[in-house]
Amino acid sequence: MTFWNEEEKLTAPALLQADIHRIQTELTGRFPESYLEKLSEQNGGSVVFNAVSVDFENTWSDSGAQPFLPFTFIQPLSYDVYQSNVGTLPEWDVTGKKMIFAHGDGSYFYYFNFEDNAYQPSVWCLDISVISNHVVASSFDELLTKLSVQKDEPLDAADASVSFLTMAEILEFIDHGDEDDTLLAYSHWMVIGQEPERLVRELMQRIEQSNHEDQIDSYAGYLAETMINHSEKLQNSLEDVIDLLKSKHLITDLSDLIEWLNEEL
Incomplete structure (x- = not known):
């Protein structure tokens, strides 16, 4: 399944190894290979998915249904973008070796937490609409398996999720x-x-x-x-x-x- 939304392609900055190294040094960690692979195809932009499944109740999902949150955009990876986001998480009392990399619907910020594991950071979501903070996936690879397209009719898992090699x-x-x-x-x-x-x-x-x-x-x-x-x-x-x-x-x-x-x- 296609990952990037070709209809809303972003004119993004080039993915530079110097920027990657500089950001990783400041975070004292390493970005997941699968994350860098996606950005090597296109350095940020809208994705074809619009949701990520989660295991906690939230105000976005219908009561009683499988809970999910909006997930629509991955930010370009550059030192300038990284610097522009440095102050966002601390505003909501989220501090430490963390980096915002995606968002959904304006109120949901997804970030890597390098303090759990510097080599395989977990993925968390800050929901500023109700000021809550939850772990979404243990790694970026797991996050990929939880992305889906929410429509009026439910989709089969094979249609909704990222396909992996056999x-x-x-x-x-x-x-x-x-x-x-x-x-x-x-x-x-x-x-x-x-x-x-x-x-x-x-x-x-x-x-x-x-x-x-x-x-x-x-x-x-x-x-x-x-x-x-x-x-x-x-x-x-x-x-x-x-x-x-x-x-x-x-x-x-x-x-x-x-x-x-x-x-x-």
């Missing part, structure tokens, strides 16, 4: 795609949750063989997320994973990720 497509991308295709494939594999032990083994192998900081950071984030989400199913050793991450200390600092793994597992 396992066969994932393996094809990994075997024959370029590095961007491979990262995309592993991010989809992480979300669909199939064969987690195999995924952990492959991610560990990718990290072991790589000397590129960005690649290691991405694969390490996927690895940690998979280890935590599927801990009860995995036979993989946490000690082996942490030793592997520590072995890359001359290339990149994964100490926050190691701390997160130790806390969760």
Whole structure:
């Protein structure tokens, strides 16, 4: 399913690596790969969806129905836009390492919370119409699965949600795609949750063989997320994973990720 609304295409600033690095440094975290992938297609604008499902009651949804909130626009990612929003959350007593990245209907501001996890920030919503603040998704990848189009008649999940690669497509991308295709494939594999032990083994192998900081950071984030989400199913050793991450200390600092793994597992 198309993600960006072509009928309301935004003339957005270019997505600059320098801006990404500068913002990440100030937030002491890293943006989700799937978020950057969407912005590499188009740096912000209206999306084809108009709602995100939530697990808490709110004034937008009809009483007794599946609760949802409006979600219509993702902001461009640039340092100027980031700076223009810095003061918004503190006005409503929301402070810390957080960044607004989307909104809906003027009263709902969606933001990344890097204090939960610097590598996989959770997604929260500030509703200024009633001054409430709720977690919406544990990650941007989970947020994508909760987006939908609300119409008078309910839609099937296959029509409403973002489509992910099948396992066969994932393996094809990994075997024959370029590095961007491979990262995309592993991010989809992480979300669909199939064969987690195999995924952990492959991610560990990718990290072991790589000397590129960005690649290691991405694969390490996927690895940690998979280890935590599927801990009860995995036979993989946490000690082996942490030793592997520590072995890359001359290339990149994964100490926050190691701390997160130790806390969760």
